[in-house]
Amino acid sequence: MKSLLQAITDRISTKKGMWITLAAWLVITIVLAVFASSAKDYEVSRIDSLPDDAKSVIAQQKMDHYFPNNKGTPAILVFQSKDGEVKIQKLGEVLDNIKEKNIEGIDQVIPLASLPPQATAGFFSKDKTTAIVPLTFDASLESKEIRESLAKVKKIASDTTDYSLYVTGPAGIATDSLDLFSRADVVLILSTVGLILILLIVIYRSPLLAFIPLLAAVFVYEVVNQILGIMGNAGLALSKQTLSIMSILLFAAMIDYSLFIFARYREELTNYENKFHAMKEAMRETGMPVFFSGGTVLAAMLVLFFAQSGDYRNFAPTFATTMVVIMLAAITLVPALFTLFGRKSFWPKIPHVGQAFASKHVVWGKIGRFVTKKSGVSVVIIGIFLLLSASNLFHLKYEYDTMKSFPKDMPSRQGYDILAQKFESGDLATTTVLFESKSTVAAEQQEKLRSALEKQPLVSSVRLGGKTNDDSVLYYSLTFDTNPYSVKTIDALEKIIDNSKQIVTDSGLDGSLYYTGETASKVDDRIVNNRDVLIIVVLETILIFILLIVLTRSFKMPIYMMGTILISFFAALGLGTFLSSVIFGIDTISNRVPLYAFVFLIALGIDYNIMLVSRFQEERAKHNVKDAVEIAVTNTGGVISSAGLILAATFAVLMTQPIQLLFIFGFIVAVGILLDTFLIRGILLPGLIVLLEKEKTHEKHKSRSSTP
Numbered sequence: 001m002k003s004l005l006q007a008i009t010d011r012i013s014t015k016k017g018m019w020i021t022l023a024a025w026l027v028i029t030i031v032l033a034v035f036a037s038s039a040k041d042y043e044v045s046r047i048d049s050l051p052d053d054a055k056s057v058i059a060q061q062k063m064d065h066y067f068p069n070n071k072g073t074p075a076i077l078v079f080q081s082k083d084g085e086v087k088i089q090k091l092g093e094v095l096d097n098i099k100e101k102n103i104e105g106i107d108q109v110i111p112l113a114s115l116p117p118q119a120t121a122g123f124f125s126k127d128k129t130t131a132i133v134p135l136t137f138d139a140s141l142e143s144k145e146i147r148e149s150l151a152k153v154k155k156i157a158s159d160t161t162d163y164s165l166y167v168t169g170p171a172g173i174a175t176d177s178l179d180l181f182s183r184a185d186v187v188l189i190l191s192t193v194g195l196i197l198i199l200l201i202v203i204y205r206s207p208l209l210a211f212i213p214l215l216a217a218v219f220v221y222e223v224v225n226q227i228l229g230i231m232g233n234a235g236l237a238l239s240k241q242t243l244s245i246m247s248i249l250l251f252a253a254m255i256d257y258s259l260f261i262f263a264r265y266r267e268e269l270t271n272y273e274n275k276f277h278a279m280k281e282a283m284r285e286t287g288m289p290v291f292f293s294g295g296t297v298l299a300a301m302l303v304l305f306f307a308q309s310g311d312y313r314n315f316a317p318t319f320a321t322t323m324v325v326i327m328l329a330a331i332t333l334v335p336a337l338f339t340l341f342g343r344k345s346f347w348p349k350i351p352h353v354g355q356a357f358a359s360k361h362v363v364w365g366k367i368g369r370f371v372t373k374k375s376g377v378s379v380v381i382i383g384i385f386l387l388l389s390a391s392n393l394f395h396l397k398y399e400y401d402t403m404k405s406f407p408k409d410m411p412s413r414q415g416y417d418i419l420a421q422k423f424e425s426g427d428l429a430t431t432t433v434l435f436e437s438k439s440t441v442a443a444e445q446q447e448k449l450r451s452a453l454e455k456q457p458l459v460s461s462v463r464l465g466g467k468t469n470d471d472s473v474l475y476y477s478l479t480f481d482t483n484p485y486s487v488k489t490i491d492a493l494e495k496i497i498d499n500s501k502q503i504v505t506d507s508g509l510d511g512s513l514y515y516t517g518e519t520a521s522k523v524d525d526r527i528v529n530n531r532d533v534l535i536i537v538v539l540e541t542i543l544i545f546i547l548l549i550v551l552t553r554s555f556k557m558p559i560y561m562m563g564t565i566l567i568s569f570f571a572a573l574g575l576g577t578f579l580s581s582v583i584f585g586i587d588t589i590s591n592r593v594p595l596y597a598f599v600f601l602i603a604l605g606i607d608y609n610i611m612l613v614s615r616f617q618e619e620r621a622k623h624n625v626k627d628a629v630e631i632a633v634t635n636t637g638g639v640i641s642s643a644g645l646i647l648a649a650t651f652a653v654l655m656t657q658p659i660q661l662l663f664i665f666g667f668i669v670a671v672g673i674l675l676d677t678f679l680i681r682g683i684l685l686p687g688l689i690v691l692l693e694k695e696k697t698h699e700k701h702k703s704r705s706s707t708p
Contacts, residue, residue: 002288005331009283012335013276021336025219025329032226039225039243040185042232046174047239049310054524055497059514062434066473067466072107072136073146075171077153078415079163085128086163088113088120094160095133098153105141105149110134125422132419137171147175166415173403176412180658181240188244191653192251199649200255203642208345212337213258217251220329224250224322231317239311242318244657245596248666250322252604252650253297256643257290257330258338260611262345263639265338269351275342283335289614292551293607294327296544300603303540307532309525311592315599364637364682368630371683375690382684386567386675392574399588400522401485405660426460426480429518431493433462434475435504437511441471449507450476456503458482458492484519494523529591536595541566544606552613560688561609568680569601572672579671580664590661597668604647605676608640612681616689625693629686637682644677 011017050057079086079094092113099109110133112120124131135153137146150167157165167175193214200210224246232238264286268278301323304316343350371378399405406413419428433453435441441449446464453476454462460481467474482489493515496503500513515523541562548558573594580586615636619628651673654666 005287005291006284009287009331009335010280012332013280013283013339015276018276018336018339021332022340025223025333025336029219029222032223036226037229037233039228039232039238041229042236042238043181043240043243044237046177047237047242047310047314050521050524050528051308051310054521054528055514056516056520056524059432059434059516059520062436062514063432063475063516066434066436066468067475069108072139073141073171073174074169075135075137075146075150075167076169076415076419077133077135077157078166078168078418079131079133079157079161080166080418081129081163086124086131088124088131090161090163091131091133094157097156097160101152101156103149103152105137105145106153107136107138127422130418130422132423134169135171143174143178146171147178150175166411166418168403168412168415168419172412172415173406176406176410177240180407180410181244185240185244187656188247188653191656192248192650195649195653196251196255196646199646203645206346206349208341208347209262212341212345213255213262213334216258216329216334216337217254219333220254220325221247221250224325227321227325228318231321236317237314238318239314241311241659241662242314244654244662245315245665246318246322248650248654249297249319249600250326252647253294253323253326254329254334255646255650256604256607257294257326258334259639259643259646260290260293261286261330261334262338263636265335266346266351267635269343269346270353270355273353275339279335279339283331285614285618287331288551289610290330291327292547293610294323294330296547296606296610297603298323298327299543299547300540300599303536303543304599306535306539308528309532312532312536312595364641365630365634367637367682368633368686371633371686372626372630372690375687378683379687379691382679382687383567386571386679386684389571389575389578389675390567390573392578393570396573396577397588398487398591400487400490400526400591401483403485405590407658410658420483424460424479425483429484431478431480431484431515431517431519432465432475433478434514434516435473435509435511436514437472437509439472439510441467441474441509441511445507445509446471446474449503449509452503452507453478453496456492456496456499458489459496480519484517485522489519490522490526493519497523526591529595533595533598537598540599540602544602548606548610551610552617556692557613557617557689560685560692561606561613564680564685564688565602565605565609565676568605568672568675569598572601572668572675573597575675576664576668576671580667584663584667586660586664589664592661593665593668596665597672600651600669601672601676605672605680608644608676608681609685611640612636612685626690629690633682633686640681641677644673644681648673648677 012021079091092111095109095112098106112123112133123133137149141149150171154165154167157163166172197210197214200213201207204210228236228238228243261282264282265279268282269275272278272281298320301316301319304312304319307313307316338345403413403416408414408417416428435449446467450462450464453459458480460479462476462478465475465477480489480492497515497520504511504513545558545562548561549555552558576597577589580589612632616628616632619631622628623631648670651666652670654662657663657666
């Protein structure tokens with residue numbers, strides 16, 4: 001593999017190869033831009049996260065089969081009076097106008113004004129200031145079409161009454177998400193590019209050095225965007241959330257790998273006058289580590305294909321495609337661009353032949369010397385800090401209420417909050433319980449089953465919702481006393497599901513119970529997520545460990561590398577959640593965050609270990625262990641610390657997104673990358689190498705005079 005990579009980079013590091021490479025990337029980019037669609041054209045607001053064999057999914061399929069009128073995308077219209085009560089006559093007038101307009105996609109409108117008083121009571125809050133009206137949109141409608149229809153509904157409501165109208169439920173959330181992400185996407189890209197540009201200029205004080213990596217990233221972004229568009233046209237669902245994280249991954253990885261190449265190129269320019277020879281030697285040493293660094297990220301993304309959750313599986317093809325293009329660009333486009341500009345890339349600090357150790361860093365030189373002399377103390381101090389940070393995981397709390405992840409001023413979130421204030425907690429999302437029997441269920445048996453369900457823990461009420469013509473299949477609407485998204489309620493429903501056979505038996509029936517709805521989906525989601533976390537963590541750790549063995553040709557070194565990065569992940573998760581609580585007042589996180597953070601922190605964090613260890617092994621051929629460690633820390637410290645700062649800042653840009661999941665994910669990854677950059681790569685790993693790597697016998701008395 002190394003010889004193949006060297007053959008490629010040797011060819012690119014010639015004048016002819018440089019121009020061919022740049023021309024090829026330009027042509028590919030233009031052709032894709034002209035003939036391929038953009039990934040944005042195939043964006044979807046959400047991905048079905050649960051697998052087809054999940055219990056709640058099967059239950060919903062049975063509901064759709066037996067009761068097809070319940071199909072569609074539900075919306076909840078929340079009317080609130082600014083002064084006084086909501087009048088049923090006025091509300092009925094609004095609904096009649098909506099029905100008369102024949103708005104596209106609205107299947108049914110409840111004739112509220114013509115219903116008996118006892119039937120309408122459930123639509124109003126106790127103080128009569130708030131009313132809710134359910135609407136169902138045709139299941140075939142896209143979010144954009146639902147948004148247009150809802151706009152007409154809101155116009156009718158504003159023309160007919162002075163009540164405030166908020167639309168919540170799946171339809172309201174979907175349309176609000178469209179507006180949120182359309183603005184957020186622009187902010188994300190502009191913030192990412194602007195922040196990277198500023199940091200590169202501030203850190204390196206070279207305009208071209210800031211421009212070249214970003215130019216490469218723009219080329220790669222355009223190519224990836226169009227390739228994903230082709231994949232979207234072929235049927236791949238592209239989640240907005242996935243594309244947001246993809247953008248960050250792309251820019252972060254491209255800048256990282258560009259800086260690794262630039263640092264070695266600058267060093268080689270002090271040894272070779274010819275810029276092409278200097279790049280050839282630079283890529284001979286950095287090509288393999290950079291390519292392998294990209295390979296570890298690619299492997300981490302491919303492992304996500306083994307997940308059952310649709311959220312994680314959607315990452316796999318999108319991120320894997322992105323990493324393949326990044327890896328190719330890192331060994332072709334990036335060196336070609338740096339070679340094109342040559343020494344001018346580093347203006348005003350242009351490296352010249354004879355300027356020894358251009359990449360040597362004064363601060364990291366002192367740290368390297370301290371770590372080699374006081375390796376035991378260094379390892380113990382950092383180890384204690386990491387363990388203390390990780391201990392906060394015992395206080396980790398998960399949030400299953402998706403609405404709380406959205407901004408408080410989002411209309412569907414406002415409608416949801418009003419419901420929570422004005423109605424019973426359990427009314428936010430009822431659970432549908434379907435009973436399927438092969439024979440007719442008598443009225444007495446129906447009541448007995450209803451009563452048995454009502455006696456279950458935390459259940460507030462159960463009412464019969466409907467039944468088939470032959471009375472063999474029926475469904476109930478089950479309402480809990482507590483918030484349907486709380487862990488307490490999810491635990492209660494899981495116990496009810498596990499006890500289903502006993503409930504049926506005690507009711508004197510022969511058949512099966514199925515549960516669907518928000519709480520039932522959360523039960524399945526938690527089960528699937530726990531399974532995915534275990535599978536992905538184990539597979540990813542094993543796979544990256546094997547790749548490190550291949551790269552380092554050692555068994556012990558990958559143990560040090562993986563061990564430190566795993567400890568770093570737990571510390572980052574613990575410290576990140578602690579700081580998010582203290583600084584931002586966010587005490588709970590989505591159960592998606594730990595695995596999101598694991599995939600990116602392990603895959604990207606290991607890059608810095610690879611760069612350090614690769615340089616250590618290169619110097620180990622000429623020096624003893626302590627000297628090799630000191631040289632490696634000194635010469636990689638500057639570029640890795642600057643790359644880490646930029647990478648952390650890039651992921652922190654996700655904190656501009658309107659979804660709390662992305663906010664916390666970006667923050668935790670930023671914290672983890674800083675830990676990897678300064679504590680793991682800079683102190684802990686070098687200290688462990690000094691402590692655990694044995695000197696060769698003939699080196700024990702070697703003088704340190706050879707140390708630069």
